[in-house]
Amino acid sequence: MKTAILGAGVSGLALARFLIEAGFPRELISLFEAGPRVGGLCASKTVDGFTYDVTGGHILYSKDGPAMQWMKDCAGGDAAFVKRDRHTKIRFEDRWVHYPFENGLGDLPPQANFDCLKGYIEAWHRRQVSGSSAPTRFGDWVRWRFGDGIAKHFMDPYNAKVWKREPNFMSSDWVAGRVPDAPVDDVLRSSVGIRTEGYTHQSIFYYPLEGGFQAITDGIGAALLDRVRTSTPVTELQRSSGGWRVNGEAFDCVVSTLALTDLPQLVREMPAAPAQAMRSLEFNSITCILVALDRAEHPNLSWIYLPHASQGPTNRVTYMSNYSPRMAPAGKSSLLCEVTHDSKAPTPGPELEREVLAGLEHAGLLRRDEVLFTDRVTTRFAYVVFDELYHARRREAFDYLERVGLTTLGRFGRFEYDNSDQCVIKARELARQLLERARRG
Template sequence: MKTDVLILGGGLAGLSTAYHLNECGGLSSLVVEKNAAVGGTAGSVKQGGFVFDYTGHLLHLHDPYGKNLVLGLLRGNLAAHERSSWIYSRDVYTRYPFQANTYGLPSKVVEDCLAGFFKTIHRLDWRPLSPRPSFRDWSLRQFGAGISRHFMFPYNEKLWRTPLSRMTTEWQGRFVPKPAASEVLYGALADQKKFFGYNASFRYPKRGGIQVLPDALAARLKPGQIKTSSPVLSVDLRERVAVAQGLGEVGFSRLVNTLPLVDFLDLAAPFPAAVRAARAKLRYNTVYCLNLGVNRAALPEKHWVYFPEKKYPFYRVGCYSNFAAANAPQGTSSFYIEISRRAWEKADLPRLENAVLSGLRSCRILKSGDKLLSKFWMPIRCAYVVYDFERTQAVEAIFKALGKMGVESIGRYGGWKYSFMEETILDGKRCAERLAGRSQPARLSPGDAQAELKPLK
């Protein structure tokens, strides 16, 4: 079997690349996917009448082309929502983001947050931040000691499982809201209902969970262009041949990887020693997602809640049935609970499950009389790329070598970055245009990459 372009992985990045190669014309392509269904982590599982995604997968649309493509793919099966996200700390729900919404917290906490924030504005003896500051130093300078102590530090330590002094700020520019001083003050004195951040609004399928998006992309491809249940076993970059289970050898001229970069580097060869050394510096976290179906409606009007405090083992809880009523049978509700661990840490799931359920009862998301109608774990092995100080140099060295070999590595996992579904689809479009020799939109400059994203209505 031979193809012009072999695409590893049938998630959104791989499917988008194949779709846009077809649009460009001139090159054949083949997508190989290890699972029986397309979608990867942008997929869904049905159990007992519930539809569960791999944690919350919501469509944040910021690009006109991306928006039109998604709306066209899911025509008639997409609902728009204004985000209802909250933070639970000190036994109080406050609005997201924390830095603009401390109203309702104990007065000493509010005073601590305001005092620290306004010191960042009026203090004259600050030393300039380094050109590449740690996230810890940046947070103290941007938000002050109080906001950092009560939310930024504990929440991000829970999520990233890495000392914040060892993390860069390269991931946060587009994702962490930075309210003005007047907004911080107003949000301490009153219930501020202004929306902040790239995810202030979102779209989500009315039926079928997020699985309907990769399914719709796959339906636009040619018959036989996707091979599921075909994990790639090895890739010989010198001979331009891959071996996939059930397919045997597949020859290719160009290769597009959308698998986690660490996995691709482990199954492909040959690589120079510098690439192997760079691969050893790549870090990631595993997320254990516990999905629950409950025998009553719950969390009215809340889409998801952040939990910064150590007494809760999870960092976020979301409500699938508040994204779409069809995600749960009538009169019930469904949740995802996210727990982060370093890649090498083994989780004792029965023990962790008991701690999670106890925490959910403590914060009153679950009540003592609730019956769990569905319950199962969805581990996401490579969930978050860790932006430590070794990442950027390592990734640049790897991508430089891959470019010389005619290999594209794209998407959230292939590109080894923190991103979202629309960006992943656009990564596939740009990759297809490069392969087809067409002009492509200008890449983000470093300054643009730090600009806060604004959702399209």
């Protein structure tokens, strides 16, 4: 079964690796990758000895132990990774607030603490009395779940920065498992100053000692070098008898990890309805700015959230040089700033660096005279935006794809909010299905 895998990010690479590890003939697999190297969103970049993850600070953690171990083993095993405790905070005015926010109310100024607690209890009480089910729109959901105080002081301003849309533009179904959800007792405790933890499944993470997160995709890809065609964009997909043609070449099976939104321009005979559904899927792009600092050390933080407009356009800052001692030259350190933009908006101009640095200075995170240089990378596909038409568009898209036998995989291949470990888990399952199909002949 001659197989083409479109895209050599972690999804495409993992699929190829799992197939080959299970005995699928490697010569029957070809990966098409538009970029000059593998890795996709997991890529890292090194400038003057400073390494950063170009799509925002990435960490390795998973609820699926075997999948995570497989990723580590591909990249040199446990010894090639640093184990880190997650230290995450919210920069609230001039204070450090414990993350998740509702587990950190006691760190807030008294009035904000009161507003948040009052709103939280009112919302909790309303739910108890009414037995209401979760609202389907995100903005309504935030108030239903957290109350007006947390909405006003954190959720609304922070989400406006990340999503660049009105809160009710989005639906609430993506929040399960992503927006932490503390028990009411923990919120009461945290408000009066008793420390509580939330979101413990991510309290430890792993990071490659060398080379940034990309060391993982480099490791997965190392066994596939003869199978990957880099700098080879897919420009045309055509159905043929029993399979598909990729750039004119016939394959029995094609798995695409390319963004669904891009498929209509590649599959020219696609009917109007699924093409329109795919093109209309909403997503955000991201510009990540490395700030190289002439300072040896940071506070012991992994990353922080910046909810206030006065802190500039950055929504999240990763303390990149804390991830591994090899991320910055000796005696230096680095921050990585994430700024999202609506994919339909123009890429921010050079004023972005000025605004980012001014915001970080205002937030008390750096002094201008410590900044050695900045470096930026913009990535078109960063976040799936879950608006109210998301499910309908996806259904239309997948009905078509199933009809024509085009399989998709990956964060934007399936338009799901997946981390790299989930991409690996889904690639493992798809490999199992494809092997079964190949055996059946």
